[in-house]
Amino acid sequence: MLNLNDPSLLVLHSLIGGVSGQGLRTYPVINPASEQIIAEISLLEEGMEAQALASAQAAQNPWAGLSGMERGRVLRRWGDLILTNEDDLARLLTHEQGKPLAEARAEIAYAADYFHWFSGEAERMYGRSLPVGAGRRHWVEQRALGVVAAITPWNFPAAMLARKLAAALAAGNAVIAKPAIETPFSALAIAQLGARAGIPDGLVNVLLTDQPERIGEWFCSEPKIAKISFTGSTAVGRWLLARAGDGVKPCTMELGGNAPFIVFADANIPAAVNGFIACKFRNAGQTCISANRLLVHMSIAAEFLSLLRDRLNLMCFGDGMQEGIDLGPLIHATACSRLQQKITDAKDKGAIVESFGIDRRASPIGSFFAPTLVTGVTPEMRLFNEESFGPIVAVTEFATCDEAILLANQTQYGLAAYVYSKDLTTINQCQKLLQFGMLGINEARLSHAYAPFGGIKNSGFGREGGLEGITHYQSQQFIAWSE
């Protein structure tokens, strides 16, 4: 039962031009822990997207015409309102997505961080003056792009929207957002709070659709959409890029990962186990920077895995609204069967599979997957090559630093990597040679509003968050003026 302090934060329709976009068809949003319908949302009707675009265009110019301080003030208020309503937002998030309530609160605070961070960046959109001598003035100006499209995933529906919205708006753009249909409520509630913070009608539009391909095509082909920012799978990113290429449309792509978590022989083992648990099991492993492959030095593998087994044994899975839950459900039953296929593939190729955890469910419903340890994983197995996106620990042992780096880089992905070691030479070598956009050194947390989040290779391009984040929502105009 979803009880909110402020029931008006449960929005059930698209937001277009500051008003509700009611369609004729509805979609039942399911709580993955209880398999119950949370609420039916009203889906976008064909043609409503054009209204969203017209509203966004009308709102964008006056918004871009405000000073950075004025835009920043609205974003700051928005971040404050998110924190004030943290309780309700976290409940919505746990119901629609499944993550434990404590993790949902952390995501809401993380989402607020983006509004606060980019409220500051809005004030610091400096241009550059070039020293060309008397009689001439040459300078570079940062300009908004116009109306941008934000496509956000179901795994972090609040934070990923915040990361795109806050940066795009700080730079003076309008936004048309398309949240994942599985988890629409966080996006709608955040947009609702934006209106209360002073976001003008039409500047932020949220489209609810069960036709992602149709809207994706439209984002790519509509010339008045100036940019697409996408967080999701590499397969969908590739699909969007192929179409956006026709319109020479700028994109930011935050795609899949296959993060190695390397534990060297000299590592602080209890700290590495703690870091690994935090990184691997955040959102039940449904995180693109989740440790996907545990590479552990053969001399300490037994000790590391023994400590890990003790921790896995105590992990509780169940409805995220219950106290003391470490692991919520996966997003749907298909996610569970995909994981099972990867485990079967590993088993068939010689790996050993162990299941752990304490089932705290009242009855055996929901798309749950117990924490699973798979040892003897080799590069021939799907668990080594594909993002598992679930609570599976895939272990490969190594003998030397060179071998660890070789194994770690043996992937088409390049989002995040983690290294645990006390040895400066080892750390230095890893930092130089690991081909990933983000690296944790004795540190398992990479997600911060002030950090440029993003990858290389098949993990995409562009950065979100940090100083770099705003630049992807701007164009640079060079002006040469002779007096």
Ligand code: SIN
């Ligand atoms: C993601 O999994 O897509 C991002 C998670 C994060 O920002 O930490």
